[in-house]
Amino acid sequence: MVVSPIGIEDVIPLHLADCTFPASHPLVGQRGTVHGFAVRHPAGVFVFDTGIGTGNAWVDANFRPKVRAIDDALREVGLRADDVTAVANSHLHFDHAGQNARFGNVPIYVQRIERAAARADGYTISEWIEFAGARYEPIDGDAEPVAGIQLLATPGHTRGHQSAVIATTDGPVVLAGQAVYSVAEWRGEADPADQSPKSAASAKRLRGLGARRVFFGHDASRWDGA
Ligand SMILES: [Zn+2]
Numbered sequence: 064m065v066v067s068p069i070g071i072e073d074v075i076p077l078h079l080a081d082c083t084f085p086a087s088h089p090l091v092g093q094r095g096t097v098h099g100f101a102v103r104h105p106a107g108v109f110v111f112d113t114g115i116g117t118g119n120a121w122v123d124a125n126f127r128p129k130v131r132a133i134d135d136a137l138r139e140v141g142l143r144a145d146d147v148t149a150v151a152n153s154h155l156h157f158d159h160a161g162q163n164a165r166f167g168n169v170p171i172y173v174q175r176i177e178r179a180a181a182r183a184d185g186y187t188i189s190e191w192i193e194f195a196g197a198r199y200e201p202i203d204g205d206a207e208p209v210a211g212i213q214l215l216a217t218p219g220h221t222r223g224h225q226s227a228v229i230a231t232t233d234g235p236v237v238l239a240g241q242a243v244y245s246v247a248e249w250r251g252e253a254d255p256a257d258q259s260p261k262s263a264a265s266a267k268r269l270r271g272l273g274a275r276r277v278f279f280g281h282d283a284s285r286w287d288g289a
Contacts, residue, residue, distance in 0.1 A: 069211060071233035073103040076278055076285070077136040079114025080158065082128040096283045097128075097158050100238050101137060102212060102229055107148025108137070109209055111227050111238045112280060116161035116191040126158075133162045149209050153240025153280060154221040155181035157188040167196030172208045174216060175201035177223025217242035217269065219262030226269060234275030242269060245282040 080097035099112040114136075115128045122128060134144045144165060151172040152160040163171055178199055181187050200208065202225070207213045211230040218224055220241040227238040239249070242265045247253035249270075255262055269277070277286040 068232045069102065069104060069229060071231045071236060071276060074229050074231065074236045074238075074276070074278070075101045075103070075140050075142075076283075077101055077110075077114075077133065077140070078131065078283070079112075079133060079136055079162070080128050080130045082115065082126040082158065085125045095281050098278065098280055098283070099133065099136070099159075100227075100278060101140065101142055101147075103142070104148075104209060104212065106209055108142050108146045109212055110137075110147050110150045110166070112153055112159045112240065113150065113162035113165065115158050116164070116188065119157070119188050119191075122157060122188060128158075130161075133165055149212075151208070151214055151225070151227060152177075153226065153238075153242075154224045155187050155192055156221070157191060159240070159280060160187065161191045163192060163197070164194040167194065168198055170198050170200045170208070172200045172202055172206065172214060174223035174225050175203050177221060177225075180221065180223055215268065217265035219257050219259055219265045222261075224265070226265075228272060228274075231275070235272050237269055237272060237274040237277045239269055239277055239279050241280045242266060243277075243279060245279055246277075246284045246286050249277055249279070249286050 077099040079099045102109040115130045150166050204216050213228045214225045217226045226242050229236040243249050244256045
């Protein structure tokens with residue numbers, strides 16, 4: 064079988080929400096943007112992070128999110144949610160996994176320790192994570208759930224955080240999630256929002272991949288090479 068290769072433009076950012084970060088968040092006071100990503104892959108559409116869900120009073124009061132349905136975000140870039148064949152979450156905080164329930168019976172790849180952590184009170188919005196038809200596939204460390212799409216353990220922001228690396232004909236495209244918060248952080252022009260040694264090690268690991276392009280969960284800008 065000849066598999067058509069993935070090009071760099073097949074890795075597509077999805078603008079899934081805007082919100083305001085409260086005092087408890089490292090990005091306090093800023094109006095933040097929330098991004099997921101779609102990969103047009105010969106095996107189907109792969110989605111990395113699903114944004115914020117709807118109908119939770121605590122989230123609405125504290126983050127005042129303007130949420131976009133992932134169906135609409137995908138349609139806007141010419142894709143259909145029904146064509147999604149695999150999903151992964153960088154981590155299970157409510158702003159990265161909030162619309163997972165749109166993908167019942169689709170495998171959702173998450174680090175095993177992240178799923179366990181997400182069961183603790185206050186970690187996330189549990190009804191957005193645990194839903195009828197949820198098909199979580201646990202990962203321990205690194206994995207390649209879809210040919211050419213690797214998930215790398217990048218602990219720091221959470222212990223079970225992971226990033227994605229997409230092999231394209233133009234070079235690797237990295238979806239950092241929240242392992243690195245922004246282009247400025249990636250370039251070393253801003254102090255890392257997460258200062259732990261684990262975060263630093265994860266950022267170093269991502270920088271060592273020879274990425275051609277890097278996207279971030281909470282930055283509308285991307286990094287396109289030195
Ligand atoms: Zn988070």
